[in-house]
Amino acid sequence: MSDIKDNVDQVTGVETTGHVWDGIAELNNPLPRWWLWIFYACIAFSLGYVIYYPAIPLINESTKGVSEFSTRANVEKDLQAVAEANSGLVARIASTDVADIANDSELLRFAIAGGSSAYKVYCSQCHGSGAQGAKAQGYPNLNDDAWLWGGTIDAIYTTIAHGVRYEQDEDTRVSEMPAFGRDGILTGDEIKALANYVRSLSSLEHDPELAASAATLFADNCAACHGEDGKGIADVGAPNLSDAVWHYGSEAAQITAQIRNPKHGVMPAWLDRLGDVNVKQLAVYIHSLGGGE
Amino acid sequence: MATTDEPVAQQHDVEPVNRRDKQQPLYAARKKIHPKRAEGTFRRFKWLVMAVTLGIYYITPWIRWDRGDFAPDQAVLIDLVNRRFYFFFIEIWPQEFYYVAGMLVMAGIGLFLVTSSVGRAWCGYTCPQTVWVDLFLVIERAVEGERNKRIKLDKEPWSASKIGKRTLKHAIWVLIALSTGGAWIFYFADAPQLAMNFISGEAPGVAYSTVAVLAFTTYTLGGLMREQVCTYMCPWPRIQGAMLDEHSLTVTYNNWRGEPRSRHQKRSQEEGKPIGDCVDCNACVAVCPMGIDIRDGQQLECITCALCIDACDAVMDKVGHERGLISYATLSDYNSNMRMALNEETGRIEPERVRDSDRKLSSAVKHTTIKSVFRPRTLAYFSVWALIGLAMSYHVATRGRLDLNILHDRNPLFVTLSNGDVRNGYTVKVLNMMPEPRTVRVSLSGVPGAVMSLPESSDDPTDVLYLDVEPDKLRNQRIFVRANPAEMPDATMELTFTVQDIFGSERAEYETRFETGGL
Numbered sequence: 001m002s003d004i005k006d007n008v009d010q011v012t013g014v015e016t017t018g019h020v021w022d023g024i025a026e027l028n029n030p031l032p033r034w035w036l037w038i039f040y041a042c043i044a045f046s047l048g049y050v051i052y053y054p055a056i057p058l059i060n061e062s063t064k065g066v067s068e069f070s071t072r073a074n075v076e077k078d079l080q081a082v083a084e085a086n087s088g089l090v091a092r093i094a095s096t097d098v099a100d101i102a103n104d105s106e107l108l109r110f111a112i113a114g115g116s117s118a119y120k121v122y123c124s125q126c127h128g129s130g131a132q133g134a135k136a137q138g139y140p141n142l143n144d145d146a147w148l149w150g151g152t153i154d155a156i157y158t159t160i161a162h163g164v165r166y167e168q169d170e171d172t173r174v175s176e177m178p179a180f181g182r183d184g185i186l187t188g189d190e191i192k193a194l195a196n197y198v199r200s201l202s203s204l205e206h207d208p209e210l211a212a213s214a215a216t217l218f219a220d221n222c223a224a225c226h227g228e229d230g231k232g233i234a235d236v237g238a239p240n241l242s243d244a245v246w247h248y249g250s251e252a253a254q255i256t257a258q259i260r261n262p263k264h265g266v267m268p269a270w271l272d273r274l275g276d277v278n279v280k281q282l283a284v285y286i287h288s289l290g291g292g293e
Numbered sequence: 294m295a296t297t298d299e300p301v302a303q304q305h306d307v308e309p310v311n312r313r314d315k316q317q318p319l320y321a322a323r324k325k326i327h328p329k330r331a332e333g334t335f336r337r338f339k340w341l342v343m344a345v346t347l348g349i350y351y352i353t354p355w356i357r358w359d360r361g362d363f364a365p366d367q368a369v370l371i372d373l374v375n376r377r378f379y380f381f382f383i384e385i386w387p388q389e390f391y392y393v394a395g396m397l398v399m400a401g402i403g404l405f406l407v408t409s410s411v412g413r414a415w416c417g418y419t420c421p422q423t424v425w426v427d428l429f430l431v432i433e434r435a436v437e438g439e440r441n442k443r444i445k446l447d448k449e450p451w452s453a454s455k456i457g458k459r460t461l462k463h464a465i466w467v468l469i470a471l472s473t474g475g476a477w478i479f480y481f482a483d484a485p486q487l488a489m490n491f492i493s494g495e496a497p498g499v500a501y502s503t504v505a506v507l508a509f510t511t512y513t514l515g516g517l518m519r520e521q522v523c524t525y526m527c528p529w530p531r532i533q534g535a536m537l538d539e540h541s542l543t544v545t546y547n548n549w550r551g552e553p554r555s556r557h558q559k560r561s562q563e564e565g566k567p568i569g570d571c572v573d574c575n576a577c578v579a580v581c582p583m584g585i586d587i588r589d590g591q592q593l594e595c596i597t598c599a600l601c602i603d604a605c606d607a608v609m610d611k612v613g614h615e616r617g618l619i620s621y622a623t624l625s626d627y628n629s630n631m632r633m634a635l636n637e638e639t640g641r642i643e644p645e646r647v648r649d650s651d652r653k654l655s656s657a658v659k660h661t662t663i664k665s666v667f668r669p670r671t672l673a674y675f676s677v678w679a680l681i682g683l684a685m686s687y688h689v690a691t692r693g694r695l696d697l698n699i700l701h702d703r704n705p706l707f708v709t710l711s712n713g714d715v716r717n718g719y720t721v722k723v724l725n726m727m728p729e730p731r732t733v734r735v736s737l738s739g740v741p742g743a744v745m746s747l748p749e750s751s752d753d754p755t756d757v758l759y760l761d762v763e764p765d766k767l768r769n770q771r772i773f774v775r776a777n778p779a780e781m782p783d784a785t786m787e788l789t790f791t792v793q794d795i796f797g798s799e800r801a802e803y804e805t806r807f808e809t810g811g812l
Contacts, residue, residue, distance in 0.1 A: 032319035034525070108749070130704030143708040143716075243711030288748050290708065290716060290773050 086110070090277055098157045098280045108284065115285025118278050122270065131289055138248055138265045145291035146245035149173050150234035152293050157283035163269035164237070172269055175237035180221065181260025190217055195255040201230040201242040204250060302572045302608045304556070305329070305579040309586035311594055325447065326520060326584035328430060329440040329576075333603025342418045343427055351472075354479035358382075363764030364728035371481050377765070383689060384765075386726055395685045399678055406674035408536040410666040412543045412621075416529065417598035422522050425473070425515035426582060429466055436462040440579060466516045467508070474507030520583045523596055530593040539624040540665055544597045546577075546588040546619050547627065549634035550654065552642040554588075558612070569644040570614045577601035577619055587619055615654055626659040633657060695733070696724040697792050697801040707808040715809050716775040723770065723792055725762035732761050733792040735772070740786045740807045743776040759795070778809035785809070 007016040009027055016025040031039070049055065053065040089110045093101065101107050120129065126139045133141035140148060149159045159173060166172040180186040186194070197214035199206040219228065225238035232240035239247055248258050271279050286292070310324045330336075358368035358381055365372065370379040378385040378393070385392055407414050416423060437443045437458050449455055478500045479487060490496040491504075514522050523530065537543065551571035555561045561568045571588070578586045580600045585592060587601045605619040633655075634647045649655050702718035710716055725731045735758040737743045744754035748771050762768045774788065788807040793800040 029318070030320040033322070034319070036320075102749070128704075130702070132705035132708075141705070141708065143705060143718075144710055146711040240711065244709055244713035245711050290718065290748060291710075 093277050093280055096280075098283055099153045101280065101284050102153070102287075111281045111284040112288050114278070115281035115283070115288075118274065118282050119285055122274065123282070126267075131286070135246075135249060138263055140247060140265075141245070142286050143289045143291055144245050145293070146240060146243055147234060147291070147293070148237050148239055148247070150293070151287075151291055153283055153287045155234065156286050156292070157279060159267070160282050160286070161269060161271035161279050164267040165264060166266060166269045169269035169272075173237055175225070176264060177225070177238075177258075177262040179261045186217070186221065186259070190214070191256055191259045192252075194218060194222070194259055195252050198230065198241050198255050199250070199252060202244060202250075206252075302574040302576070302612055305575040307575050307578045309578055309581075309589070310584035311592065312586070312589075323521060324584070326582065327440045327443045327447075328582045328584075328600075329579040329604075330434060331580040331600040331603040333606055335599035335603050339418060339427065339598065339600075343424050346419055346421075346424050347428070351476045354476065354484040360384075360728050361764075363730070365483060367483055369480060370483075373481060384726070384728070386724070389692075392685060392689065395681060399681050399685075402674055402678045402681070405536060406671060406678055408533060409538065409541055409674060410671040412537060412541050413529075413533055413595075413597040416523065416533075416596035417544075420596075422514060422527070423596060423598065425469075425511060426519050428469060429516045429519075430582070432465045432469070433462055436465070463516075466512055470508040470512035470516070471504065473511045474504035477507050478503050520594070523583065524594050534593075538670070539628070540668055540670075542621045542623060542661065542665060543591055544587060544595060544599055544602060544619065545622040545624075545627055546590070547617065547622065547630065548588065549627070549630045549642060550644055550647055550658075551588070551618050552644070567641075567643055567645065569642065570609065570618050572608065572612055574608055576604040576608050580604040617660070620661070622661040623665050626661045626665075629659050693799065693801060694726040695731070695792065695794055695799045695801050696726065697790060697803045698722040698724070699790055699803045699805045701805045707810045709810060710775065713777065713779070714775045715778045716773050717788075717807050719772050719774065719790075719805065721770045721772050721790065723760060723762050723768045725764065725766060725768070728765045730761065730764050731797075732759055732795050734759055734795050736791050736793070737774065737788060738791065739788045739804075740774070740776050741780050743774050743788065743807065746773050746775070747771070748773060760792075774807060776807065776809075778811050781809050781811070783809075784811045 007018050007025070008014070009016050009025055012027065014027045014029060017028045019026040050063075051065065052067050053069050054062045055065060056063045089107065092104075092107055093111060096104070096107065101111050119127075119131070123131075126137075127133055127142055128139070131142040133139045135141075140146075145151065147155070149155055149164070158171075162169045162171040162173065164173045165175075178185060181188070181191055193210040193214035194217055196206040196210040197212075197218050200208070200211040218230070222230075225236050226232055226241055227238070230241035231243075232238045246254075248254055248263060270282070274282075310326065353369050354367065356368035357366050358379075359366055360379075364384070365379060367379065368381050370377075372379065376387045383392075404415060433443070437446055446455060446458065475491075478491075478496075482500075487496060487500065491500060518526075548569070548571075550569060552569045553567060554571035554573040555566070555568045556573045558568050558572060575586075577588065578584075578601075580603070581587070582598060582600065583594045583596060585594045587595065599621065602619050602621070606616040609616050609618055630647065631642075634642050634644065636643045636646070647655050647658050699722070700720040702720070706717070708716045708718075721735070723733055723735075725733075735745065737745065737756065744756050745758050746752065746754040747758070754773075754775060758772070760768060760770060786807040786809065788805050790803045790805065791800060792802075
């Protein structure tokens, strides 16, 4: 083992490295040329790479490289480019009346796309990702054609901008149905008869005698807001009682509960938070879901 | 007897690059090959193939094909941006990619067919590597001269004339390489427009980088690496062993009539030694672009370009022997002739065994003819190949150019409206695959009383809608369908959308569901 150079393989006449496993010696052949050239090319490439790109880690950061390449900066640049590309459309939405956006197909498409993405971030938590609402909690379905505060695009815009029963906003939509049972305005029997009357308005199963007996009760206590025929008045947020869409459920027990001690939903105002353009986009988007008037 | 000492044919001082007893290790520098120019039938055929293949490659993108106002007029165009592939009268959308897959299957089976019948004809005649190496050799020969001059030039010290010749050669090579890469990009965009933009520097960056990459690979692979690409980089020489059988045509040295080879035939004859037809002139080695000696037998380096056949035939004509000492032959014919020529006792080839008394080749000698191509295996490949081709042609000829895809809204599945109706939403995709605008009539079946409306329209719902679809485009349209659930027997109804071209007979259907929300 004193001189490895003496190790020459008998069969091939090639010098060995001196490493032997189970009697098999490792030959010390030179590298194939193609391999060697690729190896040199890789070294040359890596030198260029280290100079051009951020590569060598230092204590707090790394070398910047000639290119000062940064994925974070690229994303920022991309976002800025998108904002710039859209700035014309954004400005046009800002200066267009919300009801007129639908007249311009390009604006409409942009508004719906923007509204759809804003909806997912700010609205879907309560109204659901498909805007289908949640009956148990009283979050209305936005796809249907029954609107508590009106389904025109202007009405939708106002509702989103100022919210519902949202105390921080002066212009918020407010309505309050009296708690007929809790406050002792009506007796339990009267409320039961009223529930039957309300169910009769939309031809649901009901006791005809009880319903007939409550006609006067309805005219005295309910018609002021819900209308004489029970079709509701959007201006005061009173729902239509004669249609097939029920905010808190159509069962007699659910209606009774709502008359006795009504639930009132709250929605925040979005104008200050999102700005006019975003709220316009949201209004256009909600209007496009299929129920807009 | 000085004259009998003269070799009967001009000798070539050449040694094959892959001689077994002098096998080169991979780390040794490559021995440069200087192929001599061959003349003959196969060389002429190769010129023709070269002209045809290069012609197809360079000219195809410039062929125009009128498709009307709404589609490009380039006969062959791979429009990656709009995801369309145009081939003369055929237009393929991405979802019809199975046609391309079918073409690839045909190409694969075609390669089996060609290899099992005529051997490595692909390698020898049509492979781009072969064609471009041939082209580069033409330039080299024109600038630096024939084989001997080139060898001399290689050995010369650098001088003004050598530098001049080398510069000229490489400059022309680079030009060819650039035009090769240049032709490629025209398959992907409108050729005349792209050519103008390319020259004025307004073409997209990817066009320039594609040309640069392809020019680099063409120059390196075709000009500098040449036969090494086939020998070391290409998998096909390895696969061919599995494709060839004893009836496949291969370029064969017929040693049953060539051995024992002799440079001094007359002297050997006078001395009474047995002599074969091979005069050992090495012409076959000198013309070989792979630098091998075909007389060593079949070897993976051989691309069967058949130039050695041309070279040998010329020599045979000169010395007065029959042509075909090197020829296209099948292994089975070769073996049969070999059995005849071989003296089993001595293990030597005795050329007189295959010859008649008048020294002509005996009639028992088997000559490979074109008939070897027709046999069950090749016919089976051909049948499969042709069947796929026919099936695809039929499918292309009868395929629909109007299609319909529908996504039923999942969230929400259904919406109850104030009058008690139920509304379902659908994303309807109407595919107009014709390069002309079309209007389709959308109708419904399966749900009683179902009517449709468009979200962007305030019109009353109707049972029939008309949609305009732009030429060669997909129209993505939301459609609301509403119906009264009271009339429905099931909670989930089968709903079929039908679109019909109002000016044609073409129609497409899509079956989806209508959710009523009932139980």
